[in-house]
Amino acid sequence: MSAVPVRPPAPSRRRHALVGLGSRREFYQDGIEVTHAAAAELVAVCDVNPGRIELAQARAAARGVAVPRGYLAAEFPRLLAETRPDVVIVTTPDAAHAGYVVAALEAGCEVITEKPMTTDADACRRILEACRRTGRHCRVAFNYRYSPARTQVKDLLLRGTVGEVLSVDFHWLLNTHHGADYFRRWHARKDTSGGLFVHKATHHFDLVNWWLGAVPVAVSAAGSRRFYTPETARRLGLGGPHERCLTCPVAARCPFRLDLAADPRLRALYLGNEAHDGYLRDRCVFREDIDIEDTMSAAVSYDSGALLTYSLNAYNAWEGYQVAFNGTAGRIEHTLVETVYREGREAAPTPDGPEVRTRVIPLRGAAEELTPWRADGDHGGGDRLMLEEILAPGAVADPYLRRADERAGAASILVGVAANRSLATGARVRLADLVGDLPRPEYPVAAPGAA
Numbered sequence: 001m002s003a004v005p006v007r008p009p010a011p012s013r014r015r016h017a018l019v020g021l022g023s024r025r026e027f028y029q030d031g032i033e034v035t036h037a038a039a040a041e042l043v044a045v046c047d048v049n050p051g052r053i054e055l056a057q058a059r060a061a062a063r064g065v066a067v068p069r070g071y072l073a074a075e076f077p078r079l080l081a082e083t084r085p086d087v088v089i090v091t092t093p094d095a096a097h098a099g100y101v102v103a104a105l106e107a108g109c110e111v112i113t114e115k116p117m118t119t120d121a122d123a124c125r126r127i128l129e130a131c132r133r134t135g136r137h138c139r140v141a142f143n144y145r146y147s148p149a150r151t152q153v154k155d156l157l158l159r160g161t162v163g164e165v166l167s168v169d170f171h172w173l174l175n176t177h178h179g180a181d182y183f184r185r186w187h188a189r190k191d192t193s194g195g196l197f198v199h200k201a202t203h204h205f206d207l208v209n210w211w212l213g214a215v216p217v218a219v220s221a222a223g224s225r226r227f228y229t230p231e232t233a234r235r236l237g238l239g240g241p242h243e244r245c246l247t248c249p250v251a252a253r254c255p256f257r258l259d260l261a262a263d264p265r266l267r268a269l270y271l272g273n274e275a276h277d278g279y280l281r282d283r284c285v286f287r288e289d290i291d292i293e294d295t296m297s298a299a300v301s302y303d304s305g306a307l308l309t310y311s312l313n314a315y316n317a318w319e320g321y322q323v324a325f326n327g328t329a330g331r332i333e334h335t336l337v338e339t340v341y342r343e344g345r346e347a348a349p350t351p352d353g354p355e356v357r358t359r360v361i362p363l364r365g366a367a368e369e370l371t372p373w374r375a376d377g378d379h380g381g382g383d384r385l386m387l388e389e390i391l392a393p394g395a396v397a398d399p400y401l402r403r404a405d406e407r408a409g410a411a412s413i414l415v416g417v418a419a420n421r422s423l424a425t426g427a428r429v430r431l432a433d434l435v436g437d438l439p440r441p442e443y444p445v446a447a448p449g450a451a
């Protein structure tokens with residue numbers, strides 16, 4: 001495959017296996033094989049799609065590191081037995097996480113799963129029980145916590161800057177590049193992703209849980225699909241939804257076209273491997289069979305007494321969020337406008353205005369504008385910091401307890417699961433009715449250096 005000589009692995013490196021070899025896998029594979037190669041090695045890769053197994057192996061070969069052994073999904077028990085990984089990282093579609101998490105915990109591995117930890121209450125219970133049974137934790141990769149600007153908000157709250165927080169207003173905006181991407185493939189079905197209330201909002205609910213250091217108790221929600229619909233396709237003059245961009249008769253004039261053939265990465269990862277599993281990466285975002293919402297709001301109450309008012313919409317003019325904490329001594333406002341990726345195209349430009357803004361407004365007196373904490377890289381700099389902590393454990397201090405496990409994973413997805421149930425029934429749903437003995441996540445109790 002390559003003439004580059006293979007370096008023998010150093011014996012002290014931790015052995016990693018990666019399950020689910022799509023887009024997110026590249027982040028971990030590159031972290032293991034390049035950035036943190038002194039501490040980590042990739043010994044096995046696993047997927048339902050043999051073409052993506054070969055791609056992951058070719059990536060290793062091309063950079064001259066040992067090629068990981070490849071296994072199909074059904075062979076996962078054999079992967080565990082033969083390659084004996086220290087760490088299993090799960091990056092499959094969301095509903096498939098739980099099976100791998102439980103099997104890897106049972107095999108004595110350290111387990112890291114991508115968010116959301118899982119998509120429904122039954123699978124959540126299975127993971128919590130496996131953790132109790134094995135005495136191990138399952139780490140959930142909440143990279144959003146690691147963004148320095150969000151850690152700064154945590155720091156302000158830990159210091160009691162605005163007193164006791166009584167309510168939170170949190171509004172998350174996805175633009176029509178990033179937002180549309182959730183309507184093309186597996187994310188567009190609740191049975192594989194839990195819908196955006198679980199798949200996407202797990203990040204947001206986790207942030208609020210961690211920011212407040214509190215546990216969500218009950219949720220009522222509303223939501224529907226209003227934009228990514230056959231009617232919108234007709235309104236745009238596209239004659240209604242079509243099957244996929246590759247064969248679409250109006251692709252040339254559709255503002256939502258994803259051109260898989262034109263992007264070498266997408267072509268290799270998805271288009272070139274369709275024959276194995278029929279996974280179409282560019283399905284029409286307006287098609288009939290989508291069953292997730294694009295317009296959502298929720299009211300969440302916490303054990304601290306705080307109330308969260310939350311919204312998530314997937315078709316906005318800009319991307320980012322606005323969050324405000326209303327406390328007994330004032331208000332913290334934090335706004336972030338993201339420079340957003342667009343699959344198959346260059347990053348979308350950031351609109352006018354400050355990229356990150358954080359200010360504290362006391363009940364009496366002038367507002368204070370803060371200089372935002374910053375880091376470079378994807379997801380507000382969070383990805384790089386989280387990866388460092390995952391692949392070189394102990395190398396990074398964690399005074400804000402950004403490292404999250406199954407307790408935080410459960411506390412965040414169950415807000416989304418409860419919201420989905422509330423959508424279906426019209427009722428307010430208590431988390432305790434979904435999973436009886438929800439363990440309390442670990443939260444820091446004081447800001448580092450605070451008196």
Ligand SMILES: NC(=O)c1ccc[n+]([C@@H]2O[C@H](COP(=O)([O-])OP(=O)(O)OC[C@H]3O[C@@H](n4cnc5c(N)ncnc54)[C@H](O)[C@@H]3O)[C@@H](O)[C@H]2O)c1
Pocket residue numbers: 019020021022023024025046047048049052073090091092093094096114115116141143199379
């Ligand atoms: N934290 C973040 O910011 C972030 C960003 C992107 C993705 N993610 C998460 O990463 C995960 C993967 O997302 P992605 O964008 O890489 O998706 P993807 O569709 O690109 O890749 C998923 C891969 O899993 C494989 N797969 C499907 N079913 C499987 C099964 N049962 N067993 C083994 N492999 C299976 C597919 O063939 C594919 O290769 C998701 O859980 C997603 O939420 C997180």
